[in-house]
Amino acid sequence: xxxxxxxxxxxxxxxxxxxxxxxxxxxxxxxxxxxxxxxxxxxxxxxxxxxxxxxxxxxxxxxxxxxxxxxxxxxxxxxxxxxxxxxxxxxxxxxxxxxxxxxxxxxxxxxxxxxxxxxxxxxxxxxxxxxxxxxxxxxxxxxxxxxxxxxxxxxxxxxxxxxxxxxxxxxxxxxxxxxxxxxxxxxxxxxxxxxxxxxxxxxxxxxxxxxxxxxxxxxxxxxxxxxxxxxxxxxxxxxxxxxxxxxxxxxxxxxxxxxxxxxxxxxxxxxxxxxxxxxxxxxxxxxxxxxxxxxxxxxxxxxxxxxxx
Amino acid sequence: xxxxxxxxxxxxxxxxxxxxxxxxxxxxxxxxxxxxxxxxxxxxxxxxxxxxxxxxxxxxxxxxxxxxxxxxxxxxxxxxxxxxxxxxxxxxxxxxxxxxxxxxxxxxxxxxxxxxxxxxxxxxxxxxxxxxxxxxxxxxxxxxxxxxxxxxxxxxxxxxxxxxxxxxxxxxxxxxxxxxxxxxxxxxxxxxxxxxxxxxxxxxxxxxxxxxxxxxxxxxxxxxxxxxxxxxxxxxxxxxxxxxxxxxxxxxxxxxxxxxxxxxxxxxxxxxxxxxxxxxxxxxxxxxxxxxxxxxxxxxxxxxxxxxx
Numbered sequence: 152x153x154x155x156x157x158x159x160x161x162x163x164x165x166x167x168x169x170x171x172x173x174x175x176x177x178x179x180x181x182x183x184x185x186x187x188x189x190x191x192x193x194x195x196x197x198x199x200x201x202x203x204x205x206x207x208x209x210x211x212x213x214x215x216x217x218x219x220x221x222x223x224x225x226x227x228x229x230x231x232x233x234x235x236x237x238x239x240x241x242x243x244x245x246x247x248x249x250x251x252x253x254x255x256x257x258x259x260x261x262x263x264x265x266x267x268x269x270x271x272x273x274x275x276x277x278x279x280x281x282x283x284x285x286x287x288x289x290x291x292x293x294x295x296x297x298x299x300x301x302x303x304x305x306x307x308x309x310x311x312x313x314x315x316x317x318x319x320x321x322x323x324x325x326x327x328x329x330x331x332x333x334x335x336x337x338x339x340x341x342x343x344x345x346x347x348x349x350x351x352x353x354x355x356x357x358x359x360x361x362x363x364x365x366x367x368x369x370x371x372x373x374x375x376x377x378x379x380x381x382x383x384x385x386x387x388x389x390x391x392x393x394x395x396x397x398x399x400x401x402x403x404x405x406x407x408x409x410x411x412x413x414x415x416x417x418x419x420x421x422x423x424x425x426x427x428x429x430x431x432x433x434x435x436x437x438x439x440x441x442x443x444x445x446x447x448x449x450x451x452x453x454x455x456x457x458x459x460x
Numbered sequence: 461x462x463x464x465x466x467x468x469x470x471x472x473x474x475x476x477x478x479x480x481x482x483x484x485x486x487x488x489x490x491x492x493x494x495x496x497x498x499x500x501x502x503x504x505x506x507x508x509x510x511x512x513x514x515x516x517x518x519x520x521x522x523x524x525x526x527x528x529x530x531x532x533x534x535x536x537x538x539x540x541x542x543x544x545x546x547x548x549x550x551x552x553x554x555x556x557x558x559x560x561x562x563x564x565x566x567x568x569x570x571x572x573x574x575x576x577x578x579x580x581x582x583x584x585x586x587x588x589x590x591x592x593x594x595x596x597x598x599x600x601x602x603x604x605x606x607x608x609x610x611x612x613x614x615x616x617x618x619x620x621x622x623x624x625x626x627x628x629x630x631x632x633x634x635x636x637x638x639x640x641x642x643x644x645x646x647x648x649x650x651x652x653x654x655x656x657x658x659x660x661x662x663x664x665x666x667x668x669x670x671x672x673x674x675x676x677x678x679x680x681x682x683x684x685x686x687x688x689x690x691x692x693x694x695x696x697x698x699x700x701x702x703x704x705x706x707x708x709x710x711x712x713x714x715x716x717x718x719x720x721x722x723x724x725x726x727x728x729x730x731x732x733x734x735x736x737x738x739x740x741x742x743x744x745x746x747x748x749x750x751x752x753x754x755x756x757x758x759x760x761x762x763x764x765x766x767x768x769x
Binding site: 173206207208211260265278298 | 516
């Protein structure tokens with residue numbers, strides 16, 4: 152089996168821009184993704200929760216992924232979200248991503264039916280791996296119980312790692328519960344399983360316990376400074392940098408995350424269309440946009456080189 | 461505007477059969493749906509929660525709906541589920557159902573993102589109605605907070621009814637909370653808004669307070685007796701019939717509902733393939749299947765005329 156590129160560092164779940172008619176804006180998407188890679192991101196977890204991926208169709212995701220590759224982004228740094236409610240959609244997206252050469256995929260559990268068993272979840276992931284049937288596949292599990300409401304239990308990881316050791320490559324833990332991240336690290340990290348914190352708030356702790364980085368919403372707007380902590384986490388000043396990063400995130404998180412990220416990009420690029428979100432999400436009010444920009448400006452926040460349009 | 465057929469009585473969220481390779485079994489599906497209509501169902505809420513609809517692709521749903529119409533089922537009695545995470549998928553499925561002449565559609569809210577606002581939900585349904593742009597559309601809202609985790613609040617119904625009075629036709633309340641069903645009835649039923657209980661357990665109460673029937677999982681296996689209560693709800697013995705129906709449902713509900721319904725159809729048809737479910741669901745164990753069949757047999761339960769294969 153050929154060793155595929157693995158991930159580490161800071162990955163952004165790249166936000167997805169829309170046109171006025173709510174269709175996806177391919178040009179803005181490619182431009183934003185390239186900016187992220189030029190400003191600290193080591194990879195892109197496109198089609199994550201904060202990408203509004205679960206408001207996109209299967210066809211839109213495939214088209215956007217192709218746009219990135221055609222736009223000159225190396226597929227090796229891409230970890231698209233490919234986990235859908237339907238096993239068949241997950242297979243289709245995953246096979247497509249592997250064909251394009253993506254370094255990995257980040258997979259939600261099927262999230263409509265609640266209270267499902269570990270056996271049922273195991274069958275879902277197992278069926279996907281068997282049907283994609285491609286040794287290049289590197290699968291990262293996406294644990295985000297506050298949103299998906301269906302978790303990735305430790306027992307599931309253990310079973311999948313045992314059966315598919317070369318394929319099941321890591322996890323993004325967006326539980327917001329450090330004890331859970333630590334349990335994942337303690338049980339699986341020494342064997343090469345890559346644990347990403349789901350927020351930069353836990354980046355330093357994750358690195359100190361054997362993790363490989365973070366996949367964080369706010370990497371969409373603050374990638375360089377988050378990367379700085381990743382590069383220097385053994386430094387004396389790391390705790391102070393972590394504190395600073397967490398404080399910036401707290402400013403953003405006073406608002407609904409996706410609308411806030413888009414408001415920030417819209418503000419610093421001067422491109423009003425960037426603020427658009429798909430229903431059932433709602434863009435920030437004018438007042439909230441002002442408050443957010445003022446709070447960020449007060450912290451000396453900038454987004455250099457962000458092109459317009 | 462042409463008055464479209466409206467719904468009342470007992471509707472089944474028809475269960476969806478699979479082949480051994482987990483592809484949909486069109487022939488079994490059409491046969492089951494015809495059996496339901498011949499044995500008491502006044503309509504079919506195909507592609508509901510208990511249809512494993514959220515484990516099907518958009519294309520599979522459209523193909524199965526076409527199979528029903530081609531198989532001789534009148535589209536006027538069909539109320540397919542068309543609410544997806546993505547607005548664009550919901551529009552596509554809804555437009556397809558209206559084009560086929562379906563009497564209505566039953567629409568989940570977009571269910572991935574949690575804690576969304578009434579404004580955001582309003583925009584989702586409003587965008588769908590505006591984009592489908594067909595006066596034949598009759599939209600039934602699907603309130604099932606225990607599974608979707610995203611509710612249909614009363615305030616949302618009020619706003620939608622105010623803006624789209626000819627289009628927003630009713631609701632299925634699967635909250636399991638009679639107080640909520642009663643609040644919907646009290647606020648909206650007198651103006652013709654059709655309230656369906658999400659389970660036959662609330663059928664009698666719903667009829668007594670101005671509702672129009674029920675859309676219930678167990679109508680897949682017990683349609684004739686549920687219909688009997690609907691037809692005779694003003695009868696002296698209605699309370700006793702309700703008690704009997706609820707007791708039968710309780711027997712089924714000791715097990716995971718979808719797997720149990722499929723086990724029952726499999727048992728009474730002698731068609732083992734009917735028991736198959738898609739991951740992350742799991743079929744009943746052999747022991748659970750035996751227990752369930754014994755409990756139903758002890759109650760004199762039968763499914764007459766259920767064909768094999």
